[in-house]
Amino acid sequence: MRQYILLELLALSTIILTDAQELQHVLADSTDRFPRLNFSSPSPLIFHSTFGLLQQWTNTFFPNGHTIAPCTIAKNTNLYHARGDGSFPPSPEWFGLDAEMSYFIAGAMPDSHLLTYRTTKNVKCVYFDGTSASLMDDGSMDAQMLLLHNNSANVPDRPAFSPPPRNDTNGRHLCGHGYADDNCTHWNPLQAEYDRASGLCDFIKEKNLGGPGWGFEGVVRMNAAFELIWCNFSSPSAKLVSWLNVSAPLLDGVESERRPWELKLFSGAAEDLTEPGPPTGPPREGAPSGGGGTRWPGRDHPFQSYSIYEWFHAAAKRYGFMGSFPGRGEARVRIDSCGLFTFHEPALKHQVHARIEQERKLYNLTAPGYWTSPEDENDRQAALTKLMRRRRMQRATAVGATDGLYMRAEVEDRMRTALEVAAEACSGIDWLLTTEEIVASFGGDLYDMSTTLSANVSLLEGQELRSRVARVREVLHGRWIPFYEYPRYTADSLNTAFALFAPESQQALARCKTQYAPFDLSGLPASEQTTYAAVAEVLGAICGTLLPVFLSLEQLWLANFNNVSTPPPEATSPLYADAQLVLSRNKRAIEELMAWLGWADQWTSCTPGCVIGQVCYIPIWPTGGMQMGRGGPPGNGTRYGYPPRQPGGMDHTQEYLWEPRCVDAEHYPPE
Numbered sequence: 001m002r003q004y005i006l007l008e009l010l011a012l013s014t015i016i017l018t019d020a021q022e023l024q025h026v027l028a029d030s031t032d033r034f035p036r037l038n039f040s041s042p043s044p045l046i047f048h049s050t051f052g053l054l055q056q057w058t059n060t061f062f063p064n065g066h067t068i069a070p071c072t073i074a075k076n077t078n079l080y081h082a083r084g085d086g087s088f089p090p091s092p093e094w095f096g097l098d099a100e101m102s103y104f105i106a107g108a109m110p111d112s113h114l115l116t117y118r119t120t121k122n123v124k125c126v127y128f129d130g131t132s133a134s135l136m137d138d139g140s141m142d143a144q145m146l147l148l149h150n151n152s153a154n155v156p157d158r159p160a161f162s163p164p165p166r167n168d169t170n171g172r173h174l175c176g177h178g179y180a181d182d183n184c185t186h187w188n189p190l191q192a193e194y195d196r197a198s199g200l201c202d203f204i205k206e207k208n209l210g211g212p213g214w215g216f217e218g219v220v221r222m223n224a225a226f227e228l229i230w231c232n233f234s235s236p237s238a239k240l241v242s243w244l245n246v247s248a249p250l251l252d253g254v255e256s257e258r259r260p261w262e263l264k265l266f267s268g269a270a271e272d273l274t275e276p277g278p279p280t281g282p283p284r285e286g287a288p289s290g291g292g293g294t295r296w297p298g299r300d301h302p303f304q305s306y307s308i309y310e311w312f313h314a315a316a317k318r319y320g321f322m323g324s325f326p327g328r329g330e331a332r333v334r335i336d337s338c339g340l341f342t343f344h345e346p347a348l349k350h351q352v353h354a355r356i357e358q359e360r361k362l363y364n365l366t367a368p369g370y371w372t373s374p375e376d377e378n379d380r381q382a383a384l385t386k387l388m389r390r391r392r393m394q395r396a397t398a399v400g401a402t403d404g405l406y407m408r409a410e411v412e413d414r415m416r417t418a419l420e421v422a423a424e425a426c427s428g429i430d431w432l433l434t435t436e437e438i439v440a441s442f443g444g445d446l447y448d449m450s451t452t453l454s455a456n457v458s459l460l461e462g463q464e465l466r467s468r469v470a471r472v473r474e475v476l477h478g479r480w481i482p483f484y485e486y487p488r489y490t491a492d493s494l495n496t497a498f499a500l501f502a503p504e505s506q507q508a509l510a511r512c513k514t515q516y517a518p519f520d521l522s523g524l525p526a527s528e529q530t531t532y533a534a535v536a537e538v539l540g541a542i543c544g545t546l547l548p549v550f551l552s553l554e555q556l557w558l559a560n561f562n563n564v565s566t567p568p569p570e571a572t573s574p575l576y577a578d579a580q581l582v583l584s585r586n587k588r589a590i591e592e593l594m595a596w597l598g599w600a601d602q603w604t605s606c607t608p609g610c611v612i613g614q615v616c617y618i619p620i621w622p623t624g625g626m627q628m629g630r631g632g633p634p635g636n637g638t639r640y641g642y643p644p645r646q647p648g649g650m651d652h653t654q655e656y657l658w659e660p661r662c663v664d665a666e667h668y669p670p671e
């Protein structure tokens with residue numbers, strides 16, 4: 001009731017109050033018209049993680065994956081495996097979904113082969129979101145390591161990418177990680193990767209979730225573009241269609257060259273790894289299992305620089321949503337959204353509690369999860385940026401023993417449900433599509449509103465004030481078309497008719513909030529209920545914030561601007577101050593909603609946009625060029641790559657991430 005009265009006061013204020021000071025007071029008290037946003041809630045995190053699945057763009061901005069999803073690779077999909085020798089691939093090994101990726105990794109050796117396979121049926125897979133194939137200890141691989149090792153305490157503190165053997169001070173050879181055997185005779189920088197691949201395939205096998213020709217047969221991950229760990233190359237689910245020697249004639253007259261990092265990796269001089277920088281990327285397919293050495297295109301390779309651009313370009317084709325416009329993402333893989341598992345699920349008590357505690361300190365949140373804005377506007381903007389990007393910092397590193405048992409059991413259970421025999425338990429609703437529709441509907445408009453509401457109306461003249469209010473009103477109205485019925489009103493009843501608690505307003509709110517409510521909500525399996533709870537809370541926040549914004553604009557408009565014959569207000573009219581207050585208050589509410597939603601990837605783009613032939617560049621490991629690698633000394637979770645991620649910070653890598661720019665093959669990577 002208090003809200004109702006305040007709203008009435010507010011609406012009347014444009015007519016009765018002329019004292020701006022007094023009006024300000026009323027407005028300051030009226031902020032509770034907007035729903036209070038719970039920044040500790042997992043809902044915006046689950047929502048945005050679901051939305052981003054299989055999209056290169058979103059997962060590059062938010063690389064610490066938190067979702068494990070059953071998926072399907074479409075029948076008749078081509079899969080590429082390059083290797084540096086002519087042998088049949090062992091199992092498990094990797095497929096690139098794009099030949100460009102395979103070629104760069106292992107196609108430029110003296111005896112390189114590209115094997116193309118094609119799926120003979122829809123094949124089940126399990127997908128880890130984020131940059132789950134980036135060989136770094138920065139959070140990219142948390143989810144898969146947890147599935148393999150049960151809980152955070154068990155995850156070994158070993159690099160994702162093994163350093164070369166070290167010699168002790170007497171020059172004696174020391175054993176370490178990265179050996180394929182106990183005698184330390186075969187050092188493989190990718191041993192940790194092979195262990196992960198076998199471990200994940202063993203999980204499938206042990207739980208009887210798949211095998212050659214049936215059920216789950218691979219693991220989908222992403223770095224630059226998407227790849228597949230294929231558990232068994234003898235499986236009839238993918239047939240070999242060609243096997244080519246792709247070694248190209250090398251350039252003459254150029255000294256043959258190995259990559260600088262490669263020399264270091266294979267020279268055994270571990271300490272050299274810190275200078276001048278870590279490897280820009282891993283060799284993988286056909287990586288040496290002893291001696292030898294993977295060779296990426298060097299100066300003597302005719303396609304050296306173009307092939308890295310091509311790999312990046314292949315990744316860019318799978319960007320998916322950008323600037324709130326839908327794209328296809330990695331469409332050759334489809335998510336089975338009935339069985340999503342996320343590390344934000346409330347049942348993971350220890351993990352969830354740790355996140356909430358940490359973020360309370362980091363972002364000054366209160367116990368119920370509320371955020372209080374700093375007084376100063378610059379501080380406020382900086383804080384909002386950090387909040388909007390908070391998902392980038394989150395890691396699943398506090399998964400306790402009980403959390404871990406729950407995770408293993410649930411992932412197994414949801415994978416089993418995804419097998420066709422058990423799939424009737426699912427509702428059939430595509431939750432990815434739901435989240436994408438919501439982002440498509442509101443993402444761009446929220447940004448648009450936040451900028452149109454930023455207007456300083458004191459600078460407007462004549463009809464400009466009316467035009468500005470009309471512009472904001474138009475955008476808002478568009479979002480309410482499916483939900484709102486205009487009430488009957490007179491000049492006297494205007495404020496009551498458009499009050500927040502007017503029946504038309506509340507009915508519109510209910511329609512907006514439940515716009516994706518399933519008809520059989522109680523019949524949904526638990527995993528879908530969790531997903532829907534996140535969707536519902538996100539819609540609640542969006543609709544709950546946009547309704548007071550919409551109503552206050554309607555009131556402002558109908559009371560002052562609706563009569564086209566009314567002359568424009570005098571420059572000294574209190575209408576200017578009133579309009580400014582309405583705009584500013586609504587702008588703040590929308591900015592806070594945007595921070596809470598965290599769709600930072602959707603509000604980042606190349607400005608100006610790119611022309612045909614160009615691509616909007618963001619740094620994607622490992623194709624981002626050397627500027628990504630200068631991450632300081634190894635250790636502290638950044639052994640081989642980026643500097644530590646800073647909340648909202650602008651470190652070397654992030655400069656390009658948050659201010660992406662257009663590139664083409666000749667200007668790649670950007671200076």
Ligand SMILES: *[C@@H]1O[C@H](CO)[C@@H](O)[C@H](O)[C@H]1NC(C)=O
Nearest residue numbers: 038039040041042367368369
């Ligand atoms: C905010 O969310 C957290 C995590 O779910 C919860 O513990 C807390 O009670 C919520 N706050 C409110 C006011 O509901």
Ligand SMILES: *[C@@H]1O[C@H](CO)[C@@H](O)[C@H](O)[C@H]1NC(C)=O
Nearest residue numbers: 091092212231232233234235
């Ligand atoms: C792959 O499948 C074949 C045929 O079923 C089997 O003999 C082989 O052991 C499997 N390899 C692995 C690594 O599971």
Ligand SMILES: *[C@@H]1O[C@H](CO)[C@@H](O)[C@H](O)[C@H]1NC(C)=O
Nearest residue numbers: 086110111112245247248249
């Ligand atoms: C593949 O091609 C390269 C370059 O022509 C050649 O050196 C190599 O011997 C070939 N490998 C095989 C197995 O024929």
Ligand SMILES: *[C@@H]1O[C@H](CO)[C@@H](O)[C@H](O)[C@H]1NC(C)=O
Nearest residue numbers: 148149150151154404405408
């Ligand atoms: C993980 O937990 C399962 C079930 O309790 C157990 O069988 C398995 O040995 C554990 N794995 C590790 C690496 O601790």
Ligand SMILES: *[C@@H]1O[C@H](CO)[C@@H](O)[C@H](O)[C@H]1NC(C)=O
Nearest residue numbers: 166167171172173267268269
């Ligand atoms: C490390 O030890 C191995 C075997 O003892 C030796 O061959 C190699 O030269 C040593 N490397 C360095 C950098 O001292």
Ligand SMILES: *[C@@H]1O[C@H](CO)[C@@H](O)[C@H](O)[C@H]1NC(C)=O
Nearest residue numbers: 179180181182183184185186
């Ligand atoms: C490791 O060394 C022992 C003793 O020299 C030998 O018997 C064994 O075969 C070696 N194993 C491998 C994998 O080289």
Ligand SMILES: *[C@@H]1O[C@H](CO)[C@@H](O)[C@H](O)[C@H]1NC(C)=O
Nearest residue numbers: 362363364374379383384386
């Ligand atoms: C938290 O409070 C500090 C000190 O007042 C301030 O500098 C910082 O910007 C605040 N952060 C957020 C996210 O509000």
Ligand SMILES: *[C@@H]1O[C@H](CO)[C@@H](O)[C@H](O)[C@H]1NC(C)=O
Nearest residue numbers: 454455456457458459580584
């Ligand atoms: C609008 O612009 C005027 C003149 O530049 C300035 O004095 C005033 O503070 C601005 N108001 C707002 C709300 O930004």
Ligand SMILES: *[C@@H]1O[C@H](CO)[C@@H](O)[C@H](O)[C@H]1NC(C)=O
Nearest residue numbers: 491562563564565566567568
């Ligand atoms: C619209 O404004 C004109 C000019 O001020 C006025 O004469 C007319 O009565 C107004 N119409 C209504 C419906 O208020």
Ligand SMILES: *[C@@H]1O[C@H](CO)[C@@H](O)[C@H](O)[C@H]1NC(C)=O
Nearest residue numbers: 631632633634635636637638
């Ligand atoms: C790692 O972090 C610790 C504590 O923050 C710091 O003392 C140490 O110097 C860091 N090490 C490196 C190699 O940056």
